Amino acid sequence: MTTLQYCNICNQKLGEPIYVSPRNISVTSNADIVAIPTQVYFCETCGHLETPPFDDLESYYDTGYNILTDSDDEDQLYQSIDGQKAFRADFQLETLLKKQTISPNAKILDFGSGKGTTLRRLALRRPDIAYSLFDVSQAYVPFWEKFATPDQWATYTLPETWDENFDLVISFYVLEHVAELQESVKNVARVLKPGGVFYFIVPNVYANTGDFVVVDHVNHFSEESLHYLLERSQLSVIEIDKTTHDSAFIVTAQKTPPSAYRVVESSRLSQQVNQISEYWLNVIEQVQAFETKHPDKPVAIYGAGFYGTYIATCLTNLSRVRCFIDQNPYKQNEKILDIPVIAPKDLPEDIETIYVGLNPRKAVATIDAISVWSERHHSYFFL
Ligand SMILES: [Zn+2]
Incomplete structure (x- = not known):
């Protein structure tokens, strides 16, 4: 596993990562799935969080x-x-x-x-x-x-x-x-x-x-x-x-x-970053617990970006995912993991279970605002 020894910003030696993903599957900002773990380090000197660049990062940006x-x-x-x-x-x-x-x-x-x-x-x-x-x-x-x-x-x-x-x-x-x-x-x-x-x-x-x-x-x-x-x-x-x-x-x-260097107060940040780490360590279990409670039904994932793809990687049975749903017209008609992306209005009537792959801070409001679904009785999983 690639490790990070020194901070990208202040050059201080870093300790152990505050987060290591429980499995060797990660998702990129571009919603690509890569077979490596995700690690996050916290630097107490400057308050920065950092993730080791994966092998050949430069050529990924250059050509991939x-x-x-x-x-x-x-x-x-x-x-x-x-x-x-x-x-x-x-x-x-x-x-x-x-x-x-x-x-x-x-x-x-x-x-x-x-x-x-x-x-x-x-x-x-x-x-x-x-x-x-x-x-x-x-x-x-x-x-x-x-x-x-x-x-x-x-x-x-x-x-x-x-x-x-x-x-x-x-x-x-x-x-x-x-x-x-x-x-x-x-x-x-x-x-x-x-x-x-x-x-x-x-x-x-x-x-x-x-x-x-x-x-x-x-x-x-x-x-x-x-x-x-x-x-x-x-x-x-x-x-x-x-x-x-x-x-x-x-x-x-x-x-x-x-005129002066700002003083870093890292104890408050340290608490926050450890909470975020804890949250992501538990997400897979939460997705799978919801999956267990809603067996044998076709499901959809709302959000054809990072969060939606991340949820897909957590599911034990991806074959139940009939579609991704996204409001971005440029994403509709595309496929993620070979599963089609559709507009909210095109969601088949028999799909009532939806995993919401959005920023948790905005997810409920975004779903509530979808007027074509106002008469439907969906079961939602929110991150
Ligand atoms: Zn630092």
């Missing part, structure tokens, strides 16, 4: 990951309140525009851009900006070519010609994947102009507990560990917003030497 490259428009559903769907790239753009004043002709880098969907939409709204793209894969170049020229992008390393070049570096759901975290953030600081701003979004495991067991999320940040990381890279934290997005930190930092 390629999230959402099926089409230009394919996107993850950020939230779905019946009938009102908001996609992640739009939400990210609106939030960015609300929170940041982008000066005329600003130079902006999308760090870990993927397809660069949010940046592309920003450039349509703000034709004055000069934008660049960066990722650790060549796979996105065909998308970039549609709205940028080769001098506007780089892959694998940030070129020296970009040093002190950007007013703003944006980064959406990237740093949680990065094993060489200090190096990456120092590189971001390097390409920022003095006084420039680093604006990024990472998952908040304390608001979305599933992030704890996402096996390819090397980093699970806390406010404490974000401060530690940024301040040691000579970036001052302007704001860590944990309310605008219901399961992520939206971080704004500026390239100015921090």
